[in-house]
Amino acid sequence: AAKWTYSGPEGEHHWPKHYPYCGGAFQSPIDIRSELLRFDPTLRPIEVQNYNLSPNEQLTLGNNGHSVQISLPSKMHISSLPHRYTAAQLHFHWGSSNQPTGSEHTVNSKQYAAEMHVVHYNSDKYPNMSMAVDKSDGLAVLGVLIEVGEFNPAFEQFLRFVNGIKYRDQRVQISGFNIRALLPARLDEYYRYDGSLTTPPCYPSVLWTVFRNHVTISRKQFLSLATALYSSHAQDSSPVPLNGNYRKLQLAESRVVLVSFKE
Numbered sequence: 001a002a003k004w005t006y007s008g009p010e011g012e013h014h015w016p017k018h019y020p021y022c023g024g025a026f027q028s029p030i031d032i033r034s035e036l037l038r039f040d041p042t043l044r045p046i047e048v049q050n051y052n053l054s055p056n057e058q059l060t061l062g063n064n065g066h067s068v069q070i071s072l073p074s075k076m077h078i079s080s081l082p083h084r085y086t087a088a089q090l091h092f093h094w095g096s097s098n099q100p101t102g103s104e105h106t107v108n109s110k111q112y113a114a115e116m117h118v119v120h121y122n123s124d125k126y127p128n129m130s131m132a133v134d135k136s137d138g139l140a141v142l143g144v145l146i147e148v149g150e151f152n153p154a155f156e157q158f159l160r161f162v163n164g165i166k167y168r169d170q171r172v173q174i175s176g177f178n179i180r181a182l183l184p185a186r187l188d189e190y191y192r193y194d195g196s197l198t199t200p201p202c203y204p205s206v207l208w209t210v211f212r213n214h215v216t217i218s219r220k221q222f223l224s225l226a227t228a229l230y231s232s233h234a235q236d237s238s239p240v241p242l243n244g245n246y247r248k249l250q251l252a253e254s255r256v257v258l259v260s261f262k263e
């Protein structure tokens, strides 16, 4: 696959050349602005199943050159949507050490330090991610906004291993832990809209759920995320730091953002 980056000659302004959907409609992320919001009383609390993984299970923590990701077991799924959406992986977007503003979604133009995405595919209709990734009802991504503040023990369960995956395509096995603890306490308050993958190929296939409430990680935890990783391979002579891996805001156009809560 053609390589793409977040800056330079393969940066996001060039993505549509190789990935036409990136220049198309229904793109993500967007600024979640008050004018776009519409309260929807039919939006039920998000219900996740089997997120509390046993420490006897093994997860793969990897640096894929674009983000740090954790591959997730297929027993994890969202049960409160019209179809079952099975978990595939989670990953992060962040700024840089001196720029704690790297979330993809913004809320009334406020950009958070980072953002976590838990990627799921419609397993009622498609056998795997690859078959679901380009279908309009294929994916559901849970978005969690992250601020720098209180230390977060749940994040420590994988952050303490990032120095083992400093370079592109490095992977380590980590013990299972409670993935639910990475989410905010309230899963009943969220923004909902139809959007896309925020990386190439930018398929408009994502039902986005961005939780209203952010989570916090400590400054030290943020710095380990923002300074430990490289997008280049270990043997590359000039290492390229992996940071600022967030797509710029896309036009909401005529899209409405549904909200599950009243002010």
Ligand SMILES: NS(=O)(=O)c1c(F)c(F)c(S(=O)(=O)CCO)c(N[C@H]2CCCc3ccccc32)c1F
Pocket (backbone or CB within 6 Å): 064, 066, 067, 069, 088, 089, 091, 117, 119, 129, 130, 133, 141, 196, 197, 198, 199, 200, 201
């Ligand atoms: N922000 S986002 O749109 O949610 C988002 C990312 F930003 C992101 F970097 C990734 S990636 O880490 O795989 C890097 C390259 O796509 C994904 N992967 C998804 C979509 C691509 C195919 C696939 C296959 C198996 C598991 C996950 C995924 C992604 F969905």
Ligand SMILES: [Zn+2]
Pocket (backbone or CB within 6 Å): 091, 092, 093, 116, 117, 198
């Ligand atoms: Zn993402």
